[in-house]
Amino acid sequence: MHKVNIKNLLGTKFPIIQAPMAGVQDSTLTIAVSEAGGLGSLPCAMLSIEKIVSEIQEIKAATDKPYNLNFFCHKAAAYDAEKQLNWQKILKPYFKELGIEFDPLARGANRVPFNHDIADAIEPFKPALISFHFGLPDKTLIQRIKSWGTKIISSATTVEEAIWLESKGADGIIAQGLEAGGHRGMFLSNDISTQMGLFALLPQIIQRVNIPVIAAGGISDKQGVQAALLLGANAVQIGTAYLLCLEAQTSALHRAAISSAQSAHTALTTLFSGKPARGIVNRVMRELGYINPLAPDFPYAAIEMTQLRNHAEKLGVNDFSPLWCGQNTLDCQTISARELTLQLAGINEKI
Amino acid sequence: MHKVNIKNLLGTKFPIIQAPMAGVQDSTLTIAVSEAGGLGSLPCAMLSIEKIVSEIQEIKAATDKPYNLNFFCHKAAAYDAEKQLNWQKILKPYFKELGIEFDPLARGANRVPFNHDIADAIEPFKPALISFHFGLPDKTLIQRIKSWGTKIISSATTVEEAIWLESKGADGIIAQGLEAGGHRGMFLSNDISTQMGLFALLPQIIQRVNIPVIAAGGISDKQGVQAALLLGANAVQIGTAYLLCLEAQTSALHRAAISSAQSAHTALTTLFSGKPARGIVNRVMRELGYINPLAPDFPYAAIEMTQLRNHAEKLGVNDFSPLWCGQNTLDCQTISARELTLQLAGINEKI
Numbered sequence: 284m285h286k287v288n289i290k291n292l293l294g295t296k297f298p299i300i301q302a303p304m305a306g307v308q309d310s311t312l313t314i315a316v317s318e319a320g321g322l323g324s325l326p327c328a329m330l331s332i333e334k335i336v337s338e339i340q341e342i343k344a345a346t347d348k349p350y351n352l353n354f355f356c357h358k359a360a361a362y363d364a365e366k367q368l369n370w371q372k373i374l375k376p377y378f379k380e381l382g383i384e385f386d387p388l389a390r391g392a393n394r395v396p397f398n399h400d401i402a403d404a405i406e407p408f409k410p411a412l413i414s415f416h417f418g419l420p421d422k423t424l425i426q427r428i429k430s431w432g433t434k435i436i437s438s439a440t441t442v443e444e445a446i447w448l449e450s451k452g453a454d455g456i457i458a459q460g461l462e463a464g465g466h467r468g469m470f471l472s473n474d475i476s477t478q479m480g481l482f483a484l485l486p487q488i489i490q491r492v493n494i495p496v497i498a499a500g501g502i503s504d505k506q507g508v509q510a511a512l513l514l515g516a517n518a519v520q521i522g523t524a525y526l527l528c529l530e531a532q533t534s535a536l537h538r539a540a541i542s543s544a545q546s547a548h549t550a551l552t553t554l555f556s557g558k559p560a561r562g563i564v565n566r567v568m569r570e571l572g573y574i575n576p577l578a579p580d581f582p583y584a585a586i587e588m589t590q591l592r593n594h595a596e597k598l599g600v601n602d603f604s605p606l607w608c609g610q611n612t613l614d615c616q617t618i619s620a621r622e623l624t625l626q627l628a629g630i631n632e633k634i
Numbered sequence: 635m636h637k638v639n640i641k642n643l644l645g646t647k648f649p650i651i652q653a654p655m656a657g658v659q660d661s662t663l664t665i666a667v668s669e670a671g672g673l674g675s676l677p678c679a680m681l682s683i684e685k686i687v688s689e690i691q692e693i694k695a696a697t698d699k700p701y702n703l704n705f706f707c708h709k710a711a712a713y714d715a716e717k718q719l720n721w722q723k724i725l726k727p728y729f730k731e732l733g734i735e736f737d738p739l740a741r742g743a744n745r746v747p748f749n750h751d752i753a754d755a756i757e758p759f760k761p762a763l764i765s766f767h768f769g770l771p772d773k774t775l776i777q778r779i780k781s782w783g784t785k786i787i788s789s790a791t792t793v794e795e796a797i798w799l800e801s802k803g804a805d806g807i808i809a810q811g812l813e814a815g816g817h818r819g820m821f822l823s824n825d826i827s828t829q830m831g832l833f834a835l836l837p838q839i840i841q842r843v844n845i846p847v848i849a850a851g852g853i854s855d856k857q858g859v860q861a862a863l864l865l866g867a868n869a870v871q872i873g874t875a876y877l878l879c880l881e882a883q884t885s886a887l888h889r890a891a892i893s894s895a896q897s898a899h900t901a902l903t904t905l906f907s908g909k910p911a912r913g914i915v916n917r918v919m920r921e922l923g924y925i926n927p928l929a930p931d932f933p934y935a936a937i938e939m940t941q942l943r944n945h946a947e948k949l950g951v952n953d954f955s956p957l958w959c960g961q962n963t964l965d966c967q968t969i970s971a972r973e974l975t976l977q978l979a980g981i982n983e984k985i
Contacts, residue, residue: 442898461812462831476901476915476924480813480831482852482861483961490964501833510833510861547793550827564827573827610834613841 289495289517292434292455294349294411296320297628299508300457300497301620302522303353303414304465304607305329307537310341312530315620317348320628323620324414328355328394332404339408352410354397356437357417357470357558360580367579367586373571374587377603381594389590394556394582396420402427409433417558418444418470419451436497438468441477445488445496457520458488460500464523464609466560467551475551475559475574481511489515503614505629521627523609528620536601538617540565546612555588555605557581563606567591640846640868643785643806645700645762647671648979650859651808651848652971653873654704654765655816655958656680658888661692663881666971668699671979674971675765679706679745683755690759703761705748708768708821708909711931718930718937724922725938728954732945740941745907745933747771753778760784768909769795769821770802787848789819792828796839796847808871809839811851815874815960817911818902826902826910826925832862840866854965856980872978874960879971887952889968891916897963906939906956908932914957918942 289298301316303326313323325342327335335352342350371385378385395401397420415437419425428435429452436455439445445456459468460481467478479487481500489496498516502508503524511519526533526541533541540546540563551559552573558581559574567588578584591603616623625631640649652667654677664674676693678686686703693701722736729736746752748771766788770776779786780803787806790796796807810819811832818829830838832851840847849867853859854875862870877884877892884892891897891914902910903924909932910925918939929935942954967974976982 460831460833462834477899479961480811480852481833482811482831482858483813483854486854486858487962487964501831503834503837506865507833507837510864513861513864514857548828610830611838613838 289455292412292436292495293322293518295322297624298512298518299624299627300324300351300518300520301525301624302463302465302499302520303351304522304526304531306605307526307533307607308531310338310345311532312525312528312620313350314342314345315528315530316525316624317342317350318346319621319624321624322349322351322412324351324353326353327401328353328416332401335401336404339405339410343408349411351412351414352405353414353416354401355394355417356397356415356420357394357581359396360583362583363579366577367583370577370579370584371587373577374591377567377591381591383590383594385587386590389586394585397424399424399427406431412436414438414457416466416468419448419453422451425452438499439488440467440469440484441471441479442484442487442491444469444471445492447471449492449494453494455495455497455517456488456492457497457499458485458516460484460498461551461561462501462610463499464549464561465607466556466558469559478551482514485511485514485516501609501611503611505627508627509629523612524614524623524627525620526608527615527617528623529617530620534596534604536596536599536604537606540601540606541608541612541615546608549608549610553578553584555585557584560605560607561609563608565604565606566602640806643763643787643846644673644869646673648975649863649869650975650978651675651702651869651871652876652975653814653816653850653871654702655873655877655882657956658877658884658958659882661689661696662883663876663879663971664693664701665696666879666881667876667975668693668701669697670972670975672975673700673702673763675702675704677704678752679704679767683752686752687755690756690761694759700762702763702765703756704765704767705752706745706768707748707766707771708745708932710747711934713934714930717928718934721928721930721935722938724928725942728918728942732942734941734945736938737941740937745936748775750775750778757782763787765789765808767817767819770799770804773802776803789850790839791818791820791835792822792830793835793838793842795820795822796843798822800843800845804845806846806848806868807839807843808848808850809836809867811835811849812902812912813852813961814850815900815912816958817907817909820910829902833865836862836865836867852960852962854962856978859978860980874963875965875974875978876971877959878966878968879974880968881971885947887947887950887955888957891952891957892959892963892966897959900959900961904929904935906936908935911956911958912960914959916955916957917953
């Protein structure tokens with residue numbers, strides 16, 4: 284039924300993708316997962332072109348196994364000075380409390396959608412796989428990527444998005460259940476009530492598309508992997524379980540929140556970037572509302588919050604930090620990514 | 635590890651509970667499911683005591699198989715005349731549009747929490763199992779029920795609720811993933827962001843309680859049942875898949891919505907009862923907002939809406955109907971409940 288074989292699509296020993304997690308990992312995690320037999324991912328959305336190239340070089344120097352490059356492909360909204368000023372007013376009491384001045388020259392919103400400059404830089408590597416978040420780039424970019432022999436996958440959060448992705452040329456669909464941490468891949472609607480639990484989303488997407496489907500959201504252990512495959516997924520993508528891994532760059536503050544009772548309550552919030560993303564509920568989320576319609580569009584909401592965050596984190600306070608995390612932290616362990624990948628695959632290395 | 639054996643708890647051939655669905659079923663569905671080898675449920679929350687008794691008599695006359703009685707056990711809020719008047723103002727344009735007058739004597743909110751009068755009426759039947767929604771009744775009622783030898787189960791929508799239910803004497807937990815249709819069983823929080831997808835909720839509840847766990851939400855077929863069991867559930871509870879069954883009393887309007895593209899988008903809404911429940915998005919949900927803080931407390935929000943609904947439905951319009959439905963309608967089929975139950979159990983009767 285599926286046109287593309289999942290083994291050909293991923294090229295890995297195990298049907299397990301480590302979810303790209305911008306801000307908490309670099310190529311170190313990618314390499315460890317790929318070497319273990321999963322598909323390591325490199326989140327490129329917040330990296331400069333030079334950094335993307337050097338990270339790919341790191342990966343290729345360390346492993347000959349397949350890897351995944353992840354990019355954002357949002358439609359960049361225009362900067363709205365009025366909305367931004369209003370948001371700054373709302374955040375002003377926090378700046379006052381922390382005793383810092385808002386830096387009007389600060390950017391902090393460096394999330395550039397995939398473009399031809401990036402394509403120029405990665406073309407020499409002819410990557411086997413690229414995953415996108417927030418839909419797909421335009422037709423010329425898709426054609427250009429495909430001309431390298433590169434396969435493309437992207438996240439769907441509704442059946443409608445899965446059908447759209449297939450129609451635009453995706454080679455695989457990541458069915459992103461709302462259990463998942465970090466940014467929702469949603470791109471056809473802003474209404475978070477459209478978001479579905481994996482048990483509902485996965486079978487409905489599988490029934491409606493003819494390309495491989497990768498299950499994501501809430502999967503944290505071997506049983507979860509097997510349950511997703513039993514529901515018809517061709518592979519799984521797992522993020523949260525990797526957050527405490529030795530090779531992840533998750534901050535001490537973020538690790539502490541994941542390991543604490545605070546992680547029992549995550550919520551989708553627009554406060555940190557302007558797009559809904561799942562993180563552990565913290566002070567600013569409680570005080571300003573998880574989904575605040577006054578937050579500037581993606582990625583501009585990040586500008587001021589990043590300044591608050593940077594200062595507060597130095598004080599050991601996570602009040603303004605995007606504590607990205609899925610709904611299931613049961614199997615977050617401070618172990619090597621190799622050990623976790625083998626656990627997920629059901630392999631007991633010690634035997 | 636689990637103290638109570640699931641076979642003893644349910645007493646059925648298959649580990650499948652048909653979810654009680656007030657308003658769209660009576661004992662006919664209960665009997666059909668129980669006779670097929672699942673556990674049929676009778677939703678009693680909206681029935682008079684006389685009707686509860688006559689329905690139990692119907693069940694016992696038709697089958698000697700186990701059945702489940704379901705009751706609500708919400709803390710009844712006080713009627714707030716001011717809030718209600720304000721809500722009537724908000725709904726007034728709809729009454730005007732339909733050309734009807736609001737009936738100030740109307741009740742339409744007949745959802746009485748479980749009490750000693752109900753216990754008096756059902757005690758002679760010594761039911762094997764009772765399921766509750768919205769927590770558990772008070773200690774004396776729990777002790778009274780248990781003195782009959784009756785087992786008690788209830789829904790948890792968070793890990794915290796599961797631990798609470800076990801501590802108060804529940805014999806089993808229904809882990810209600812947010813994919814599920816109808817009312818959320820939530821009782822320790824009103825914040826719908828606390829609600830989790832089944833893939834995340836189920837393993838975390840299993841890890842934290844020592845009683846059987848029943849998985850609910852988004853399960854619609856044999857693979858779904860098996861996946862939930864693989865994740866560690868002792869049984870499953872399934873509602874939405876039964877909505878189109880021949881023995882269900884789901885209205886033609888409701889059936890049409892389930893079978894149409896409209897059912898691709900369900901949302902949690904407080905408009906129809908005052909408590910969050912998942913239904914297919916319709917006009918009044920779009921226009922007043924799914925979760926409207928001005929809606930009166932449960933169950934008083936139902937009073938006026940029921941009048942609008944009753945009138946509109948006569949015109950063939952579902953604008954004001956609570957179209958309860960889960961996020962997965964993939965396997966809703968107009969077949970007998972027997973056939974569906976056997977499908978879910980993986981039994982092909984034709985062989």
